Each structure stands twice: as C-alpha cells, then as structure tokens.
Amino acid sequence: MTPEVFRVEQRREEFPGTFTLRIRGERAKNGSPAEFQPGQFNMLYAFGAGEIAISLSGSPRDRDGYVHTIRTHGFVSQALERLQAGDLLGVRGPFGCGWPLSAAKGKEVLIIAGGLGLAPLRPLIYNLLGDTQSVRNIRLFYGARRPDEMLYRDELAQWAGSMEIVQSVDHGDADWAGHIGVITGPLAGAELDPQNTVAFLCGPEVMMRFCIQTLTAKAVPESAIYLSMERNMKCATGHCGHCQWGPNFVCKDGPVFNFAGVQSWFNIRAL
Amino acid sequence: MCEFVLQAEHLEKLIQVIRGEGYQMLGPVLRDGAIVYDQITTTQDLPRGWSDSQEKGFYRVEPGNTGAYFGYAVGPTSWKKFLQLPQRQVWRAQKTDDGLDFVQIVEEAPALAFLGIRSCELHAIGIQDRVFVDDQFCNEDYAHRRDRVLMIAVNCTSPAATCFCTSMNTGPEVTANTDLALTEVINDEEHYFLIASESYRGGQILQQLPLTPAAERHLKAAESAVQSAVYKMEQGPRSLDRAGVKDLLYRNYESPAWDLVAERCLSCANCTMACPTCFCSDVQDTTDLSGEHAERWERWDSCFTGDFSYITGGSVRPDTRSRYRQWMTHKLATWHDQFGSSGCVGCGRCITWCPVGIDITEEVQRIQAMETAL
Numbered sequence: 001m002t003p004e005v006f007r008v009e010q011r012r013e014e015f016p017g018t019f020t021l022r023i024r025g026e027r028a029k030n031g032s033p034a035e036f037q038p039g040q041f042n043m044l045y046a047f048g049a050g051e052i053a054i055s056l057s058g059s060p061r062d063r064d065g066y067v068h069t070i071r072t073h074g075f076v077s078q079a080l081e082r083l084q085a086g087d088l089l090g091v092r093g094p095f096g097c098g099w100p101l102s103a104a105k106g107k108e109v110l111i112i113a114g115g116l117g118l119a120p121l122r123p124l125i126y127n128l129l130g131d132t133q134s135v136r137n138i139r140l141f142y143g144a145r146r147p148d149e150m151l152y153r154d155e156l157a158q159w160a161g162s163m164e165i166v167q168s169v170d171h172g173d174a175d176w177a178g179h180i181g182v183i184t185g186p187l188a189g190a191e192l193d194p195q196n197t198v199a200f201l202c203g204p205e206v207m208m209r210f211c212i213q214t215l216t217a218k219a220v221p222e223s224a225i226y227l228s229m230e231r232n233m234k235c236a237t238g239h240c241g242h243c244q245w246g247p248n249f250v251c252k253d254g255p256v257f258n259f260a261g262v263q264s265w266f267n268i269r270a271l
Numbered sequence: 272m273c274e275f276v277l278q279a280e281h282l283e284k285l286i287q288v289i290r291g292e293g294y295q296m297l298g299p300v301l302r303d304g305a306i307v308y309d310q311i312t313t314t315q316d317l318p319r320g321w322s323d324s325q326e327k328g329f330y331r332v333e334p335g336n337t338g339a340y341f342g343y344a345v346g347p348t349s350w351k352k353f354l355q356l357p358q359r360q361v362w363r364a365q366k367t368d369d370g371l372d373f374v375q376i377v378e379e380a381p382a383l384a385f386l387g388i389r390s391c392e393l394h395a396i397g398i399q400d401r402v403f404v405d406d407q408f409c410n411e412d413y414a415h416r417r418d419r420v421l422m423i424a425v426n427c428t429s430p431a432a433t434c435f436c437t438s439m440n441t442g443p444e445v446t447a448n449t450d451l452a453l454t455e456v457i458n459d460e461e462h463y464f465l466i467a468s469e470s471y472r473g474g475q476i477l478q479q480l481p482l483t484p485a486a487e488r489h490l491k492a493a494e495s496a497v498q499s500a501v502y503k504m505e506q507g508p509r510s511l512d513r514a515g516v517k518d519l520l521y522r523n524y525e526s527p528a529w530d531l532v533a534e535r536c537l538s539c540a541n542c543t544m545a546c547p548t549c550f551c552s553d554v555q556d557t558t559d560l561s562g563e564h565a566e567r568w569e570r571w572d573s574c575f576t577g578d579f580s581y582i583t584g585g586s587v588r589p590d591t592r593s594r595y596r597q598w599m600t601h602k603l604a605t606w607h608d609q610f611g612s613s614g615c616v617g618c619g620r621c622i623t624w625c626p627v628g629i630d631i632t633e634e635v636q637r638i639q640a641m642e643t644a645l
C-alpha cells in the first residue's frame with residue numbers, strides 16, 4: 001500500500017516539542033480525503049525518515065483535510081516536526097476502530113484525557129458538541145504535566161460553554177487556578193449516575209489504569225468504559241505483528257477497545 | 272481420488288514435465304551440511320540416499336540406509352522464504368519539481384513448483400494464507416506469489432525426533448490442499464511413488480506421466496510407510512496437548528516457568544526465523560545521497576528483539592521472559608483467537624535450531640507441571 005501525497009497547509013506549535021499539522025490531499029479523489037471515525041489513526045510518512053501512527057485529531061465533518069497533533073519523540077516525528085506549510089508528506093489511512101458514538105446516546109459522557117491523549121478524543125468531542133441533544137451531558141477531565149503543556153487551550157475555553165471541564169496538572173504555576181495532582185482526584189469526587197454513564201479514556205497506560213479503578217469503584221460498569229491503546233505499529237493492516245496485545249491487533253481490532261472485552265489483557269504487565 | 276504408480280526412475284520425467292509447463296522447480300538440496308530448499312533442475316539435485324538426525328540444538332545429515340529421494344525430515348529453511356520474501360522493496364518515492372511520487376513495486380511473481388513439500392508445511396502455508404490473504408487486508412505481493420505455486424507434496428515417511436505433527440494434527444499424511452501428493456515406497460525389490468492429483472493443474476501433469484494403475488499391494492505399502500512414521504512419532508520423545516494448550520497458557524501468564532526459560536533463552540530469534548508460520552516484519556525507509564529518492568523495504572522481523580515492541584517510553588516487552596512468553600503464547604494460544612487455528616504445525620524447527628536447545632513441547636509441559644504443583 002503506497003501513501004497518498006499530502007501537503008502541509010498549516011503548522012501550529014502547541015508547546016515546545018508538540019505541534020499540530022493541518023494537511024490537505026494533493027490528488028485526493030473527489031477532492032476529499034477518505035472519511036474517518038473519531039479515534040482512528042493515519043500512518044504519516046516523512047520523506048526518507050519513515051512512518052508513524054498518529055491519531056486523527058480534527059473534525060470528521062471537515063472534509064478538506066486532516067489534522068494531526070504530534071509529539072516529537074523519535075527520528076520520524078523529528079522529521080515531521082521540520083515540515084513547514086507547503087511541504088509534502090505521505091499518508092496511509094485512516095485505520096482502526098474508533099470511539100463508538102452510538103454508545104454515548106442518552107448517556108452522561110465522561111471524556112478522560114491525559115497529556116497528548118486529548119488529541120484522539122478531540123474528534124469525538126467535536127461530534128458530541130455538534131449533537132448535544134443526543135447525550136445527557138458531557139464532562140471532560142483533562143490532566144497534563146504543566147499548564148503550558150495543555151493542548152488546544154483556546155478551544156478548551158470555548159468548549160467550557162457547552163460542557164463541564166475539569167483540568168488538572170502535576171505541577172501548577174502562579175496563574176494556575178485549577179486542580180493540582182493526578183486527574184483521578186477530581187474524577188473520584190465527581191457525582192455521576194453510574195448506570196447511565198459512558199467513559200472514553202485516552203492517555204498513558206498507568207493513568208488509564210487508575211482512572212478505570214476510580215470509575216469501577218463508583219460502580220460504572222466495565223462495559224461502559226472505552227480506552228485507546230498505543231502499541232508499536234509498522235503496517236496498520238494486521239500483517240507486521242508489532243502491535244499485538246494478547247490476541248488483539250491494536251491496529252485493526254483497536255486502537256479503541258471496550259474495557260470489558262480486554263480487561264484480562266489490560267492487567268497483564270509486559271504483554 | 273485415483274492413485275497411480277510412478278516408478279522411481281520416472282521421477283525425472285515428473286520434474287521435466289513440470290518444468291516444461293513453465294514452472295521454476297524448487298526442492299530439497301544438500302548444501303553446507305543441511306537439507307535446504309532451493310532451485311533444482313533434475314533428480315540429480317535431490318539429496319537422494321541422505322537422511323538426517325535432529326535433536327534439541329542438534330542437526331546432522333547422514334547417509335540413509337536406502338536410496339530414497341525423500342528420506343529425511345524438514346531442514347532449517349522453510350517454503351516461507353519464497354512466499355513471504357525475507358526482504359522486498361514495497362515502494363519507491365521520488366521528489367519532483369512540484370511534488371512527490373510514490374510508485375508501488377510490483378514484481379512479476381514467478382510460477383514456482385514446490386517439490387517435496389510435507390504436510391506440516393502445507394498447513395503452515397495455509398496458516399500464512401489466513402494472515403496475508405484471508406484477513407481484513409490482503410498482502411498483494413504474497414497473494415500473487417501464492418497463486419502461482421504448484422504444490423507437489425510428499426507424505427512424510429521419515430520424521431525426526433523433533434517432529435510432533437501427529438500432536439498438532441498436521442501430518443505426516445498430507446491433509447491440506449495440494450496439487451499432487453506422492454508417497455515414496457522403497458524396499459529391496461522396488462522403488463516407486465504412489466501418486467495422485469488433487470487439483471486440475473495436478474491432473475494436467477499426471478496425464479503426461481508414464482503411470483500404471485495402483486494395485487492393492489501398492490496402496491498397502493504406501494499406507495504402511497506413512498503408518499510407520501505415525502508410529503515413530505507416537506513412540507518418540509515429543510508430544511503436545513493440542514486441545515488443552517490454549518487454556519493452559521491463558522491461565523498461566525504469570526507462571527514461574529517463564530522465568531526459568533528466560534534464564535536460558537538468548538533472545539537470538541533463531542526460532543522465529545526458522546518457523547514456517549512466524550510472519551512478523553519490519554520496514555526500513557531509506558534515501559539516497561541526493562535526497563531526491565526514497566525507498567521502503569520490508570524485512571522479516573522477530574518478537575525477540577527489543578525494538579519490536581518499542582513505544583514512547585521504552586519497550587513494552589523489556590525482557591526475555593516477556594518475549595519468550597509472547598512468542599510461545601502467540602503460537603499456541605492467541606493465534607486461535609486471531610486466525611482460527613494454532614500457529615504451530617509441529618515441524619520441530621524451533622527445537623532443532625535453538626542454540627541452547629529450548630524445546631517448545633517441554634516448556635508447555637513445564638508450565639503444566641508447575642501449575643499442578645502449585
């Protein structure tokens with residue numbers, strides 16, 4: 001499978017080492033790139049350097065291009081970081097199973113994000129905010145290391161009008177008025193109707209582990225919890241074997257899983 | 272199915288008829304002290320009269336006591352290397368004045384004939400078919416190569432001590448799709464093959480051979496040659512509880528047996544390279560000096576390397592314990608949930624080619640014994 005050629009339309013620095021690219025297909029069929037579901041990912045190719053899996057973080061209703069938020073971590077992301085508006089890259093995708101929007105119907109929705117984990121949840125937030133009548137309410141619990149390492153700060157301020165947002169940082173600064181400490185603190189204190197709640201989680205595994213413990217302690221059923229997993233991915237098509245997690249291929253069976261279905265795997269270390 | 276007798280001296284004719292149909296013939300050859308699969312053009316290339324001796328971490332070819340053409344078990348290579356190439360270019364990319372071009376590399380798949388493929392190996396190919404062709408996505412390169420292969424299977428009459436195909440229900444008798452199936456019968460008076468076609472292509476080839484109808488005694492002799500292989504494995508040192516192993520492993524992710532095997536395993540990846548079903552691959556992206564051209568290559572990879580599971584923050588499987596556990600549990604347990612069958616066909620290659628003699632069947636038994644002891 002060869003990549004499609006895309007061009008960077010806009011590059012935005014979220015904070016040092018993390019940036020967002022808006023990209024547009026060069027010769028996309030019918031003018032639009034393939035549609036995606038919130039929670040899916042693309043394989044982004046930086047010329048000569050290689051390819052990495054990056055979640056889609058733009059709006060699924062925006063049919064002109066894709067948005068990706070990327071943290072500079074390895075060789076490929078460093079090459080992607082050097083891309084400026086007008087530069088070219090390769091894209092394969094979208095791949096994987098995303099967040100099940102239907103599971104949110106009529107429910108109290110908890111969106112729980114840690115660090116960069118907000119990126120794959122943003123398309124879900126866009127969809128939910130575009131149809132707020134379909135759910136009872138939406139709450140976002142967002143934890144980051146520092147106030148200046150929070151993603152999408154302008155949007156967070158806008159969203160605050162339509163949903164409750166609880167933010168927490170590990171280390172505050174002089175201006176920080178929110179919570180300090182792990183996000184499980186405010187989550188544990190939240191009032192919720194466990195039988196009518198659905199939770200969508202994305203963040204580091206330890207953070208998800210503690211949040212799930214907090215949720216189940218509040219009697220949220222395992223089957224009402226969805227999480228997005230990260231594993232090494234080379235092919236995204238179930239062929240390279242790298243993303244295996246027990247019997248699951250994170251690239252095609254995930255990255256979003258229902259916790260009830262993967263609970264036994266989630267508890268095994270170094271799986 | 273109609274069976275015929277092909278006298279051993281006409282094996283040459285079989286090879287030449289198939290080559291005449293435009294196939295490139297691959298089969299067993301003796302090379303550097305091992306029987307491997309490579310190009311053959313005549314029966315002279317076959318390791319006639321050779322046998323092998325295999326044990327944990329041990330392999331020797333030795334003269335057999337008959338002049339049989341197929342008197343040995345499987346060697347270090349498998350047919351995998353002709354279908355899932357050890358390395359292949361996937362695409363190349365080129366910068367142009369105003370853009371970027373990706374060109375998929377489509378190699379014309381050669382028409383290959385696999386001579387002497389064993390039942391366990393047919394099953395292994397079937398397993399890879401389910402990964403690369405029948406799953407959600409299709410690996411087109413594999414699918415094209417696979418489509419053009421003519422299979423000439425041989426019922427196995429010379430299993431090694433490392434073989435346990437009877438436990439895995441994959442042999443020694445051919446029980447998977449093939450074009451032709453042969454059984455070699457050799458004794459003081461006679462040397463012939465019982466031959467049957469199992470496909471249209473196989474039938475076309477049979478028509479061109481000097482055959483005689485098989486009599487009852489031919490069928491009996493062939494049957495008893497295969498039965499003696501079954502007997503040899505049943506009396507042999509190895510077996511595996513196929514029905515119970517998936518649940519056993521699912522119950523034992525934290526067995527102390529993993530620590531014991533990790534003390535011996537070198538994480539060298541030999542077992543994964545030798546295994547006919549292991550399908551993992553990695554990709555490599557390169558550019559030339561001008562920076563205008565780039566290539567993507569795919570290569571065999573192994574779950575025993577540290578890079579294999581690398582994500583932000585390090586390897587998910589940082590130690591040999593978790594890597595051996597991943598490998599064995601994948602083969603024998605999770606594979607069932609992923610692709611509807613075991614990932615192991617009982618060929619014994621991983622046992623023979625492990626430099627420290629780790630034996631998958633023994634490791635299963637150790638887990639079982641430790642579970643019972645707890």
Ligand code: SF4
Pocket residue numbers: 542545546547548549602614615616617618619620621622631
């Ligand atoms: S795991 Fe070992 S015995 Fe089983 S198919 Fe692979 S190499 Fe053969």
Ligand code: SF4
Pocket residue numbers: 535536537538539540541542543575621624625626627628629
């Ligand atoms: S089991 Fe043996 S062959 Fe496989 S990685 Fe360990 S030492 Fe190498």
Ligand code: FES
Pocket residue numbers: 232233234235236237238239240241242243244249250251252
């Ligand atoms: S990324 Fe290759 S199998 Fe999932």
